[in-house]
Amino acid sequence: MTKTVELDVAKATLCELVAGLTSNNEVVITKDQKPVARLVATSAATAPRVPGLMKGKLTVLAEDDEHLDGFEEFMS
Secondary structure, three states, X not given: OEEEEEHHHHHXXXXXXXXXXXXXXXXXXXXXXXXXXXXXXXXXXXXXXXXXXXXXXXXXXXXOOHHHOOOHHHOO
């Protein structure tokens, strides 16, 4: 759902406009009936990554360097 608000009203009610944002709506700010800005909600913050969570999940099928043939100049 899109809500349209004039710039002077947006300045006076910015806290309420931001608090009312959800993931499926936006606020279009206009000046002289022309859109100048758009407020949208950001996505929810994700949990920080933790090193080592995938330890033991990778299986090495071959212990050879054959797949590196031709890349010697890049491996110095």
